[in-house]
Amino acid sequence: MKFNSPEDIIQLTPLWEGERLPDGRPKVSDDILRRMRKITLEEAWGPLWHRGYTFQFEGDFKIIHPDKVMVGRAVTAVMVPKRPDLHETMMKIGHEQEGRKGYYNQWVIDSLVEDDVAVVDMFDKVHLGTYVGGNLSTAISTRTKRGGAVIWGGIRDNQQVVNIDNINVYYRGSDPTAIADVVMVGMNVPARIGKAICLPGDVVLGTPSGVIFIPPHLAELTVVQAEKSQVRDIFGFIRLKEGAYTTAQIDASWNTALWQDFLDWFNSDGAAAEYRHLTWEAELEEAARQERQGPQNDVRL
Structure with a gap:
């Protein structure tokens, strides 16, 4: 097993025929991302719905900047409740085989590049499930420039995060506790976000109404x-x-x-x-x- 495997990502996204990022994710062009920032949720939803992509939207979020639109390329992560043997195995893969530092959420955020959005299935965990706080949100800001995060789980340090103007964060709830008792079982794999599904490289369009995940081959x-x-x-x-x-x-x-x-x-x-x-x-x-x-x-x- 490998985290963030380019070969696996390419297999998952065969309909994309354009340029790819070094990690294998489809690279929807900067021009399409720029133009995407000017369209509405309903305008994005229609073409997907009529082509059978009926599970791309989730609206049940709190939003750090509810008046701002967020657009970027998805970097996904899937978390599950902690099981000691699985946790030990995954940590060994990350630390010893892949040379990663810190905890699971840091692995994902350390991989972000410009115009990325972290999309995290945290199984709706808020208490002991705060994926980002002030430090990691600042790292997201620095790395993505204008991206952000979509977290089916919790965040902390809201009073700090709200002062970071160039990104947005969609989340389920807030708690002062730190992240704990979870295991990451996949990075840049299919992720379930509420009623929606997101694949690595999807264009994430975050609006005041919620988030829609647009398959890269349908973005243009x-x-x-x-x-x-x-x-x-x-x-x-x-x-x-x-x-x-x-x-x-x-x-x-x-x-x-x-x-x-x-x-x-x-x-x-x-x-x-x-x-x-x-x-x-x-x-x-x-x-x-x-x-x-x-x-x-x-x-x-």
Whole structure:
């Protein structure tokens, strides 16, 4: 057995075809992470739900900075209640075979790099289950720059952690006790966080409503669909205020005339400037196809 095995991580994430980090995790691009910070939870949820990824969201958290969005690449850890023989075995693997220092939570945090988020299944343990406090949260801040942690368990030193502005922490509860009586049985393995599942390299999007784990091979698609929804909404709000269309027209599948009006606006209006990396050929082809087939009653969701 090995903690944080690149070979195992690559086997777990075969649908990812892009660049990988040295530990084998999918490396979703910095540009996608930047754009992800501008989308809403619901915009991220929709593309996943409709592709069968129905266990990616968990909302039952306390949040250190509830008004801030957190985005990063997942580094996962799975903890279980302490069993002496298992604890001794895992400590030997970490200390003697892999040269790690300190306790399990330090092993994970020492592995973090820029834009990482620690995602920890602590089996909802709060008393004697505080995964981070002031020191380790400061280490997360230093290593990840703008990442953070999602902990299905506890934290301590809240008054110190809340003063760390560049990261966020999602957690189940607070307690003054230190972490104890646990064993880490996996690092960068599938982790259950409440009702959700997270794999190493998933894009973690933390919002005021909770956290969603986005599979890396769907990250770009999710961002693009969210951005297209955003800019279409901007156009729709403008045209509705002008009285140019009814809500039924805006909410239904657009015909080619409405699409042409949108594209004329999209290519010239300053409100659409940040979205001009998007392309619309597929949407235009679909509108033309529907017109050839006759009137349709489907509504854009």
